[in-house]
Amino acid sequence: xxxxxxxxxxxxxxxxxxxxxxxxxxxxxxxxxxxxxxxxxxxxxxxxxxxxxxxxxxxxxxxxxxxxxxxxxxxxxxxxxxxxxxxxxxxxxxxxxxxxxxxxxxxxxxxxxxxxxxxxxxxxxxxxxxxxxxxxxxxxxxxxxxxxxxxxxxxxxxxxxxxxxxxxxxxxxxxxxxxxxxxxxxxxxxxxxxxxxxxxxxxxxxxxxxxxxxxxxxxxxxxxxxxxxxxxxxxxxxxxxxxxxxxxxxxxxxxxxxxxxxxxxxxxxxxxxxxxxxxxxxxxxxxxxxxxxxxxxxxxxxxxxxxxxxxxx
Amino acid sequence: xxxxxxxxxxxxxxxxxxxxxxxxxxxxxxxxxxxxxxxxxxxxxxxxxxxxxxxxxxxxxxxxxxxxxxxxxxxxxxxxxxxxxxxxxxxxxxxxxxxxxxxxxxxxxxxxxxxxxxxxxxxxxxxxxxxxxxxxxxxxxxxxxxxxxxxxxxxxxxxxxxxxxxxxxxxxxxxxxxxxxxxxxxxxxxxxxxxxxxxxxxxxxxxxxxxxxxxxxxxxxxxxxxxxxxxxxxxxxxxxxxxxxxxxxxxxxxxxxxxxxxxxxxxxxxxxxxxxxxxxxxxxxxxxxxxxxxxxxxxxxxxxxxxxxxxxx
Numbered sequence: 064x065x066x067x068x069x070x071x072x073x074x075x076x077x078x079x080x081x082x083x084x085x086x087x088x089x090x091x092x093x094x095x096x097x098x099x100x101x102x103x104x105x106x107x108x109x110x111x112x113x114x115x116x117x118x119x120x121x122x123x124x125x126x127x128x129x130x131x132x133x134x135x136x137x138x139x140x141x142x143x144x145x146x147x148x149x150x151x152x153x154x155x156x157x158x159x160x161x162x163x164x165x166x167x168x169x170x171x172x173x174x175x176x177x178x179x180x181x182x183x184x185x186x187x188x189x190x191x192x193x194x195x196x197x198x199x200x201x202x203x204x205x206x207x208x209x210x211x212x213x214x215x216x217x218x219x220x221x222x223x224x225x226x227x228x229x230x231x232x233x234x235x236x237x238x239x240x241x242x243x244x245x246x247x248x249x250x251x252x253x254x255x256x257x258x259x260x261x262x263x264x265x266x267x268x269x270x271x272x273x274x275x276x277x278x279x280x281x282x283x284x285x286x287x288x289x290x291x292x293x294x295x296x297x298x299x300x301x302x303x304x305x306x307x308x309x310x311x312x313x314x315x316x317x318x319x320x321x322x323x324x325x326x327x328x329x330x331x332x333x334x335x336x337x338x339x340x341x342x343x344x345x346x347x348x349x350x351x352x353x354x355x356x357x358x359x360x361x362x363x364x365x366x367x368x369x370x371x372x373x374x375x376x
Numbered sequence: 377x378x379x380x381x382x383x384x385x386x387x388x389x390x391x392x393x394x395x396x397x398x399x400x401x402x403x404x405x406x407x408x409x410x411x412x413x414x415x416x417x418x419x420x421x422x423x424x425x426x427x428x429x430x431x432x433x434x435x436x437x438x439x440x441x442x443x444x445x446x447x448x449x450x451x452x453x454x455x456x457x458x459x460x461x462x463x464x465x466x467x468x469x470x471x472x473x474x475x476x477x478x479x480x481x482x483x484x485x486x487x488x489x490x491x492x493x494x495x496x497x498x499x500x501x502x503x504x505x506x507x508x509x510x511x512x513x514x515x516x517x518x519x520x521x522x523x524x525x526x527x528x529x530x531x532x533x534x535x536x537x538x539x540x541x542x543x544x545x546x547x548x549x550x551x552x553x554x555x556x557x558x559x560x561x562x563x564x565x566x567x568x569x570x571x572x573x574x575x576x577x578x579x580x581x582x583x584x585x586x587x588x589x590x591x592x593x594x595x596x597x598x599x600x601x602x603x604x605x606x607x608x609x610x611x612x613x614x615x616x617x618x619x620x621x622x623x624x625x626x627x628x629x630x631x632x633x634x635x636x637x638x639x640x641x642x643x644x645x646x647x648x649x650x651x652x653x654x655x656x657x658x659x660x661x662x663x664x665x666x667x668x669x670x671x672x673x674x675x676x677x678x679x680x681x682x683x684x685x686x687x688x689x
C-alpha cells in the first residue's frame with residue numbers, strides 16, 4: 064500500500080515534488096495559498112528536464128483543516144512561514160504521521176518534534192533550481208535531488224519506504240545517516256551565496272570572479288566549517304573546496320534569497336543564519352563574518368518589507 | 377611672517393580651508409583639476425555657518441609644476457588619488473617644507489615621509505560635513521574642526537604656528553600629541569558608518585534605528601577598539617559609546633563614501649579599511665567583521681567603476 068502525501072505549500076518545491084508523486088500514482092493533497100482557485104480549477108503544470116508533467120486535476124485545499132489525514136506531510140513552505148506550522152499541522156497529525164520538512168536551514172525539526180511528539184519528524188534537503196512562474200505553473204530548471212534523514216536518528220523503515228517511493232516517482236534521493244550533518248553541509252552553500260547575492264546584488268558568477276567577494280566566500284566557508292566542527296559534525300576540510308568548485312561550475316545563478324528580496328518577500332535569515340549562529344555560539348564558537356552578513360540581511364529585509372515591493376523587480 | 381600655503385586639490389576640504397586661509401590674508405595657491413578654468417576665472421565661493429567667503433580671485437593652477445614653492449603643502453585629495461602624490465609633490469618639496477595630509481585613514485604619512493625625507497610630514501583630521509556643489513562652489517554644512525599632529529612625533533614649533541594660523545583664520549583646531557592615536561579615533565566613525573552607508577545604502581539615522589545594523593555598528597567598534605589596542609593605542613572603552621551617542625545625535629547624514637559611491641567615484645577603502653586591517657594583522661589581531669565590510673566594499677567599488685556612473689545618482 065503506497066503512502067498518501069499532504070503537500071503543505073504548493074510553490075516551487077511542493078509543486079515539483081508533489082506533482083511527480085501524483086504522476087507516479089500516489090494519493091496527493093495540495094495545500095495552496097495565492098493560486099488556490101487556479102490550481103483547484105486547472106491543476107498543475109511542471110516543465111522539467113526530468114520530463115514535463117501536466118496534471119489537469121489535483122486535490123487542492125485552501126485550509127489544512129479541510130485536508131484528509133495522510134501518511135506523510137511534506138512541509139514545502141519557506142521557513143519564513145514556520146510560525147504558521149503549529150496551526151497548519153495540528154488538524155493533520157496522528158500518532159505515527161511522518162512530517163517531512165523540505166526546507167533550508169537549521170532548527171525546524173526540533174520545533175516541530177517538540178510541538179508534535181506523536182509524529183515521526185524527518186527532513187529533506189532539496190538541491191534544485193526551480194521557480195513558480197505563474198499560478199499552478201512550475202518551471203524546474205536544473206538539479207533537484209534530495210537528501211533524506213530522520214530527526215535525531217538514523218533512517219527507519221518508513222523513511223526507507225518514502226525514499227523508495229521518491230525514487231519510483233523519478234525523484235533522485237539519498238538517505239543520510241545524519242540529517243544534521245547534511246543540513247550543515249547545505250549551509251556551506253546557503254550561508255555565503257544566499258547572503259552575498261542579496262547584499263552585493265550579484266549572481267554567483269560575479270561573486271566568484273571578483274578577488275574580494277571570492278575571498279570573502281571562502282572565509283565564510285571557513286567559519287561555517289569551524290561552526291560545524293564546534294557543533295560536533297565531522298565535515299572534512301576538503302568540503303570547502305568542493306563548494307567553491309561546484310559554484311565555479313554553476314551557470315550564473317540568482318539565488319532564491321535574491322529572488323525573494325527582489326520580490327519583496329521575507330528572507331530566510333532566521334533558519335539559515337540565526338539558528339546556526341546560535342548553535343555555534345552555544346558550542347562556544349563565534350562566527351563574526353556570518354554574523355555580519357546576518358545583521359546586514361536583517362536590515363535589508365526589514366527595510367524592504369517596510370517599503371512596497373517593486374513589481375517585477 | 378605668515379606661512380604660504382599650497383592647496384593640493386580644491387574640492388570640499390581644500391576649497392573650504394584654503395579659502396579661509398586666503399580670506400585671513402595668507403598667500404594661498406590652489407591646484408585645481410576639473411574646475412580649473414572656472415576657478416581661475418571666477419575664484420571660489422564658500423557658503424558656511426562660519427560665515428560665507430567669496431573670493432573673486434584666487435591663484436589657481438592646473439599643474440603642480442606651475443606652482444610656486446610654499447611653506448606648507450596641504451594635501452586635500454581623497455586617498456584614492458594618493459598614487460599621484462609622488463609626481464604632484466616632487467616639484468614643491470624643499471628641505472623643511474611641511475606636507476600636511478588632510479585625509480582620512482591610516483598609512484599615508486608613512487608613504488610620503490619615505491618618499492620625501494627632506495620634508496616635515498604632518499596630518500590633519502577634518503571633521504566636517506561639506507560638499508562641492510558646483511565648479512568653484514563649496515557648501516559647508518556643519519562641523520569643520522581639525523585635529524593636527526606630526527607624523528611620528530609630538531607637535532613642533534612649526535605645527536604650533538600652523539595651528540595658530542588656522543585659529544586666526546577661523547578654523548577650529550586642536551594639536552594632538554599622537555597623530556596615530558587621533559587617526560585611529562577617526563576610524564571609529566569611518567569604519568562602521570562609511571562602509572555600512574554604502575553596503576546598506578542607508579543614511580546614519582536608518583543604520584542607528586535598526587536593531588541589527590546598530591548592533592553591527594557596535595560590534596565593528598569593538599573590533600576597531602581591539603585593533604587600536606593591538607597596535608599600541610590606549611583608546612578608552614568609553615570611546616565606543618561616545619561614537620554611538622555622537623551618531624545618534626547627528627542629523628540624518630549620507631556619508632562621503634556613500635556620495636562617492638552614488639557618483640561612481642572610487643571609494644577610500646585602501647586607507648580606511650585595508651591599512652588598519654594590515655596594521656592589526658601585523659600586531660596579531662584579526663578584525664573579521666571589518667574585513668567582511670572591506671571585501672564587500674571592494675566588490676561594490678570595482679563593479680561600480682566598471683559600469684558607467686549614473687548621472688545625478
